[in-house]
Amino acid sequence: MTQQPTILLVEDNPMDVDLALRAFRKRRLTNPIEVARDGEEALAWMARWEAGEPQPTVILLDLKLPRVDGLEVLRQLKAHPKFRRIPVVVLTTSAENEDVSRAYELGVNSYIVKPVNFDKFMEVASQIELYWTVINERSD
Numbered sequence: 001m002t003q004q005p006t007i008l009l010v011e012d013n014p015m016d017v018d019l020a021l022r023a024f025r026k027r028r029l030t031n032p033i034e035v036a037r038d039g040e041e042a043l044a045w046m047a048r049w050e051a052g053e054p055q056p057t058v059i060l061l062d063l064k065l066p067r068v069d070g071l072e073v074l075r076q077l078k079a080h081p082k083f084r085r086i087p088v089v090v091l092t093t094s095a096e097n098e099d100v101s102r103a104y105e106l107g108v109n110s111y112i113v114k115p116v117n118f119d120k121f122m123e124v125a126s127q128i129e130l131y132w133t134v135i136n137e138r139s140d
Helices: 014-026 039-050 070-079 097-105 118-135
Strands: 007-010 033-036 058-061 088-092 110-113
Touching: 007 014, 007 039, 014 033, 014 118, 033 039, 039 070, 058 070, 070 088, 070 097, 097 110
Parallel strands: 007 033, 007 058, 058 088, 088 110
Antiparallel strands: none
């Protein structure tokens, strides 16, 4: 049996990490979830993928990150010939038009403003799981 592809969650806020992990657990998501807690950690994954670790099925990316911001992480991912096709979903508190526009200019696949309560976050988790791990056809 092949292992489920991972989801990479790039999030610095421990409460948001916990919220996301709880929501996915409650949804009984079977995909393993890796967590990068800042932009530098997220970019370090590229070297791991180069070394042969499996690429994630989707990256959930916060924009407001320490060390390297989410837009720079997105820019570097989408500029890399091997990783530009990994779907990236921005999951952030920023609804600023400038952030949304810049993210799409850099090649984001989807932009979601984080809901503030758990029930709304469960809906988002459900949609992410359904679309990115079940419905969407991947190209390896």
